[in-house]
Amino acid sequence: MPRPRQFDEQRVLSAVQAVFWDKGYVGTSLEDLLAASGLGKGSLYGAFGDKKSLFLRVLRKYDEANDHMLRAWLEQADRGIDVIRNFVTGPVCDPSGEQARRGCLLANTAMELSASTTEVAAEARRSYASTTAALTDAVRRAQREGDVAPHLDPDLTARAVLSGQLGLIMLGRIGQDPAALSLTATALLDGLVPAP
Numbered sequence: 001m002p003r004p005r006q007f008d009e010q011r012v013l014s015a016v017q018a019v020f021w022d023k024g025y026v027g028t029s030l031e032d033l034l035a036a037s038g039l040g041k042g043s044l045y046g047a048f049g050d051k052k053s054l055f056l057r058v059l060r061k062y063d064e065a066n067d068h069m070l071r072a073w074l075e076q077a078d079r080g081i082d083v084i085r086n087f088v089t090g091p092v093c094d095p096s097g098e099q100a101r102r103g104c105l106l107a108n109t110a111m112e113l114s115a116s117t118t119e120v121a122a123e124a125r126r127s128y129a130s131t132t133a134a135l136t137d138a139v140r141r142a143q144r145e146g147d148v149a150p151h152l153d154p155d156l157t158a159r160a161v162l163s164g165q166l167g168l169i170m171l172g173r174i175g176q177d178p179a180a181l182s183l184t185a186t187a188l189l190d191g192l193v194p195a196p
Contacts, residue, residue: 100173148194157192
């Protein structure tokens with residue numbers, strides 16, 4: 001009979017997520033994962049599979065948490081336009097630029113692995129489709145509330161907002177000046193979701 005696990009699975013996943021996020025998939029070694037998790041190789045791989053399986057699980061957990069957060073914003077926000085603004089400016093609002101340089105785990109991963117790892121490309125497509133659906137709902141709400149021009153196509157606008165945010169993430173990742181990123185985010189919002 002197998003022994004029960006003697007560790008907190010969610011704590012381990014959070015710890016290894018931080019390592020993957022900071023170092024990337026390729027840059028993360030087995031030693032990094034063992035140090036972060038506090039587990040031995042047998043325990044880590046016995047519980048989560050190989051490095052790739054562990055990474056895909058961490059990535060899905062991260063994506064699901066972001067999707068849940070975006071939907072919660074939409075439910076709790078006073079106005080739909082606030083959700084769109086927060087989505088675009090969130091990754092670049094840290095004046096130190098540290099958050100922008102860290103980027104987004106999904107965006108970083110998609111850039112690193114989508115061409116070589118079909119599972120990552122599929123997860124990115126799934127996650128971005130979910131994000132687009134939530135943003136489409138936010139655009140529709142903002143249109144009903146009179147904050148976004150009614151002639152805009154909600155789905156196309158949501159895709160443009162996502163694309164713009166991903167561009168800001170990439171610029172932040174390479175170390176662009178935080179003040180310039182903030183101004184760019186404002187210009188992006190003014191162009192993509194103009195008031196009526």
